[in-house]
Amino acid sequence: MLKIQLFFNKYRSDMSFWQRLVFGAITAALLYFWYSGMMLHHVWDAPFNYKGADMTYWLYSSTGLTKLILSSETSALVFSVILIGLLLANVIWVQKPVLAIAAGVFLLVYQIQFNMKIGYHTHHLFGFQFALLPFYVRLNAFPAALALARLLTCLAYFFAGFFKLYHGAWLYTDSYANVLENQHAAWYYFNQDGLRTGVTEYIIQHPFLGWSLFVSAMLMQLSFVLGIFTRRFNVWLALGILIFHLMDWFLMNLGVFMGMTVLVWLLLYQGPKLSEKR
Amino acid sequence: MLKKILSDVRLYRQNYPRFFIFSVVVLVLYASQFLIKTEITPLGYFSLYSNRALPQKAYYQIMPLDTQTHTPRNIYQLKGTAFLMMEILPTRYEILANADHCNQMNHRLRRIGLGDDNMVDCQQLQNFRSWLPVYASRVGMDLKGTQLMQIGFNEGKIVEIKHVKDSVIFQ
Numbered sequence: 101m102l103k104i105q106l107f108f109n110k111y112r113s114d115m116s117f118w119q120r121l122v123f124g125a126i127t128a129a130l131l132y133f134w135y136s137g138m139m140l141h142h143v144w145d146a147p148f149n150y151k152g153a154d155m156t157y158w159l160y161s162s163t164g165l166t167k168l169i170l171s172s173e174t175s176a177l178v179f180s181v182i183l184i185g186l187l188l189a190n191v192i193w194v195q196k197p198v199l200a201i202a203a204g205v206f207l208l209v210y211q212i213q214f215n216m217k218i219g220y221h222t223h224h225l226f227g228f229q230f231a232l233l234p235f236y237v238r239l240n241a242f243p244a245a246l247a248l249a250r251l252l253t254c255l256a257y258f259f260a261g262f263f264k265l266y267h268g269a270w271l272y273t274d275s276y277a278n279v280l281e282n283q284h285a286a287w288y289y290f291n292q293d294g295l296r297t298g299v300t301e302y303i304i305q306h307p308f309l310g311w312s313l314f315v316s317a318m319l320m321q322l323s324f325v326l327g328i329f330t331r332r333f334n335v336w337l338a339l340g341i342l343i344f345h346l347m348d349w350f351l352m353n354l355g356v357f358m359g360m361t362v363l364v365w366l367l368l369y370q371g372p373k374l375s376e377k378r
Numbered sequence: 379m380l381k382k383i384l385s386d387v388r389l390y391r392q393n394y395p396r397f398f399i400f401s402v403v404v405l406v407l408y409a410s411q412f413l414i415k416t417e418i419t420p421l422g423y424f425s426l427y428s429n430r431a432l433p434q435k436a437y438y439q440i441m442p443l444d445t446q447t448h449t450p451r452n453i454y455q456l457k458g459t460a461f462l463m464m465e466i467l468p469t470r471y472e473i474l475a476n477a478d479h480c481n482q483m484n485h486r487l488r489r490i491g492l493g494d495d496n497m498v499d500c501q502q503l504q505n506f507r508s509w510l511p512v513y514a515s516r517v518g519m520d521l522k523g524t525q526l527m528q529i530g531f532n533e534g535k536i537v538e539i540k541h542v543k544d545s546v547i548f549q
Contacts (some may be wrong), residue, residue, distance in 0.1 A: 107478075126469045130406065132458055132459075133458075133459075135457060135458045136456075136457060136458030136459040136460045136462075136463070136517070137456075137457075137458075137463060137513070137516055137517035138458075138459070138460075138463060142513065142516050142517070143545065145509065145512070146467075146509060146513065147502040147503050147504075147505040147506045147509050148470065148474070148499075148502075148503070149498070149499050149502060150470070150474065150481070150482075151481070151494070151501075152417055152481065152483040153416040153417050153481075153483035153486040153487045153492075154411075154413070154417035154483075155416070155485075162532060183471060190411055216467060218463070218467060218470065219466075219470035219471065219473075219474050220416065220466055220470045221469070222466075235541070237397065241394050241396075241397045243394075244390060244393070244394035244397040244398070244401070245397060247390065248397075248400075248401045248404065251405075252404075252408075263428040264427075264428040266428070266517075267428040267429045267430075268429070268430060269427065269428055269429055269430045269431065271430070272430045275430045275431045276427075276431075276435065277383055278431035279427050279431045280435050280436075281433070281434075281437060282434070282437045284530050285437030285438075285439060285531035285532065286437075286439045286441065286453075286454075286465075287454060288531070288533070288534035289450070289531055289534050289535070289536065290452045290454050290455075291454065292534055312540065313514070329379060329383065354462075356459045
C-alpha cells in the first residue's frame with residue numbers, strides 16, 4: 101500500500117508528467133471531436149455567425165480572423181491540423197511556455213469560432229483553458245498560475261451548485277425526472293432497450309431517486325467553496341469532478357463534457373505552495 | 379481564516395506582481411460579465427437545469443423526418459457525439475430565426491446601450507435548410523427525402539409533428 105502511495109506521490113509532484121498527461125488528454129478529446137464532426141473544417145460554411153452578447157465574440161469578430169481561417173474547407177482543415185499538431189508538440193516538448201501559449205491561443209480561437217459557427221456558445225471547452233493556464237508561464241510564476249486556475253475551477257463548479265440552490269429546482273421532487281424525460285424524449289423512440297434507457301426510465305418512475313441524485317450533485321458542487329480556501333480536500337473534489345462528469349455522460353448522454361475531467365490535475369498536483377517562491 | 383486569505387493574497391501580490399495584475403484583470407472581467415449578465419460565463423455554466431422542469435404532454439425536438447414513412451431519421455446512430463450536433467444545429471436555427479436580428483441575446487445588449495442591428499446574420503440563416511444536408515453528409519448521414527420538422531415525443535412515441543417556425547427570417 102505504501103509503495104503504491106509513494107508511486108502516486110512521485111508522479112503527483114512531477115510537472116512534466118502532468119503536462120504530458122493534460123496535453124495528451126486534450127489532444128485525444130479533440131481527435132474525438134474530429135471523429136464526431138466537430139472541427140472547424142466540418143462547420144466552416146455553416147450559416148451561423150452567432151456572437152450573442154459576449155464581448156469576446158464581438159472582439160474576435162472584429163479581427164477578421166474568420167475570413168482567414170474559414171475562407172475554404174482547406175484553410176479550415178489546415179487550422180485543425182495545426183491545432184492538433186501544437187497540442188501534440190506540447191506532449192513531446194515540455195516546459196516550453198511559448199509552445200503552450202501557441203496551443204492555447206489556437207484552442208481559444210477554435211472554441212470561439214466553433215461556437216459562432218454552430219450558433220451556440222457551448223462550454224465544453226473552457227475546462228481545457230483552465231487546465232492549460234499553469235503551463236503558459238515560466239517556472240517561477242507556476243505556483244501563481246496554478247492557484248488562479250484552481251480558483252477559477254472551484255468558482256465554476258461552486259457557482260453551478262449555487263445556481264441550482266438559488267433557482268430552486270431542488271425544491272421539487274419531480275424536477276430531475278422531468279429533465280430526464282425531456283433530455284431523452286427522442287432517444288427513447290430509437291432506443292427502447294439498453295442500459296441508459298433502463299436506468300433513466302427507472303429514475304423517471306422513481307422521482308425521489310432522481311431528486312436525490314440532483315441534490316447530491318448540487319451539494320458536491322457547493323463543496324467546491326472549500327477548494328477556494330484550502331487544499332486539504334482537493335483529492336475529494338477531484339473525485340467529485342470525475343463522478344459528476346461520468347454521471348453527466350451516462351444519465352444525460354452528455355459525453356462531450358468528459359474532457360472537463362482534465363481539470364482534476366489542478367487539484368491532484370502536489371507542487372510548491374503559493375508562499376514558496378521558486 | 380480571513381487573516382490567512384489576506385496573507386495569501388499579499389504574498390501572491392509580492393511574489394508574483396505581474397501575474398497578480400493578470401489575475402485581477404481576469405477575475406474583474408469575469409465578475410463584470412457575470413453581474414451585468416451579458417452572457418453565461420463559465421461561472422454560470424452549470425446553471426442549466428437549475429430551474430424547475432415541469433412535465434410536458436410532448437417533448438419537442440427538431441429532426442429530419444422521412445417524407446415517405448413519416449418517421450424521423452435516427453441521429454443517435456451517428457459516430458461519436460455527432461448526434462449532439464444534429465440536435466443543437468436545428469434547435470439553434472429555430473431559436474435564432476425567431477430572435478431580434480437573429481441574435482438571441484440582443485435584448486441584453488440593448489439593456490447596456492448596445493444592440494446588434496446587422497441584417498447579414500438573418501440573410502445567411504436563410505441557407506440553413508440547404509446547408510444541413512451538406513453537414514449531415516460530412517458526418518455520414520444522408521438527408522435525401524427528409525424534411526426538417528418539429529417532432530413531439532412522449533414515452534418513446536411520436537405524439538405530434540409540427541412545422542419549424544422559421545418563416546420570420548424569410549419576410
